[in-house]
Amino acid sequence: MPDKPIEIWDKVDSFFTDALIPPDPALDAATAANRNAALPAIDVTPLQGRFLELMIRATAAQRVLEIGTLGGYSTIWMARAVGPNGKVITLELDPHHAEVAQRNFQEAGVSDRIELRLGPASESLAALIREKSAPFDFIFIDADKSGYPEYIQQSLKLSRPGTLIIADNVVRDGKVIEPHSPDPNIQGVRRFTELIAAQPRLSSTVLQTVGSKGYDGLAISIVLS
Ligand code: SAH
Ligand code: DHB
Ligand code: MG
Numbered sequence: 082m083p084d085k086p087i088e089i090w091d092k093v094d095s096f097f098t099d100a101l102i103p104p105d106p107a108l109d110a111a112t113a114a115n116r117n118a119a120l121p122a123i124d125v126t127p128l129q130g131r132f133l134e135l136m137i138r139a140t141a142a143q144r145v146l147e148i149g150t151l152g153g154y155s156t157i158w159m160a161r162a163v164g165p166n167g168k169v170i171t172l173e174l175d176p177h178h179a180e181v182a183q184r185n186f187q188e189a190g191v192s193d194r195i196e197l198r199l200g201p202a203s204e205s206l207a208a209l210i211r212e213k214s215a216p217f218d219f220i221f222i223d224a225d226k227s228g229y230p231e232y233i234q235q236s237l238k239l240s241r242p243g244t245l246i247i248a249d250n251v252v253r254d255g256k257v258i259e260p261h262s263p264d265p266n267i268q269g270v271r272r273f274t275e276l277i278a279a280q281p282r283l284s285s286t287v288l289q290t291v292g293s294k295g296y297d298g299l300a301i302s303i304v305l306s
Contacts, residue, residue, distance in 0.1 A: 090296075108158070111152060118177070126293055144219075151178050165194070203228060210239065233246070233277060237283075240304040251298050
């Protein structure tokens with residue numbers, strides 16, 4: 082992420098956020114709680130939260146998997162989108178993040194549709210595979226970028242034809258194009274890209290994004306078979 086987003090990106094993000102996303106006591110309280118608890122300000126933006134909602138509604142997803150909860154800002158958007166009979170399983174490594182998230186879920190009134198699993202995501206995913214979990218309809222990958230290669234391979238085992246998989250932060254201020262980057266996050270995203278490209282079960286694209294969180298992008302894949 083750049084230290085400071087380009088001013089015009091920030092202003093345009095605010096313009097469309099003010100126009101399209103009304104103030105929302107539960108989401109605004111979650112954002113405030115996350116900053117008060119000193120969680121890093123790397124939640125999806127309001128417009129990106131709406132994008133996740135739209136993708137979930139468009140695919141009528143009922144079972145959602147999120148890898149990387151933080152304070153649960155994105156989780157609340159997705160839990161609302163699945164509706165009262167849907168379910169979101171969200172995976173988080175950091176117990177402090179998980180505790181803040183659980184409080185935010187309660188405040189937002191969506192705790193009953195969310196299951197937070199604490200621990201390294203690769204282990205939680207392995208457990209879901211072992212438990213023969215029903216396939217997910219929608220998967221949002223947003224934890225440590227160095228883990229993306231493993232998360233996509235495990236996600237495929239938790240998918241069915243039609244499952245939509247979105248991975249956040251694949252552009253990283255453009256650093257993704259540096260083949261010799263020493264940053265394990267960049268190497269993770271590069272390897273992730275090779276894997277989705279070579280995977281015949283996936284059809285994939287990437288959307289570059291700018292806004293209040295800088296210059297980044299989303300990888301979007303659909304499971305074909
Ligand atoms: N989806 C959230 C943001 C997630 S930030 C939102 O948009 O609101 C990334 C999160 O992944 C952090 O909370 C971090 O603690 C968590 N994380 C990092 N490494 C992890 C791992 N190995 N397993 C599970 N979670 C991890
Ligand atoms: C980082 C992680 C994220 O999930 C994000 O949206 C932005 C930044 C990070 O680890 O730097
Ligand atoms: Mg992210």
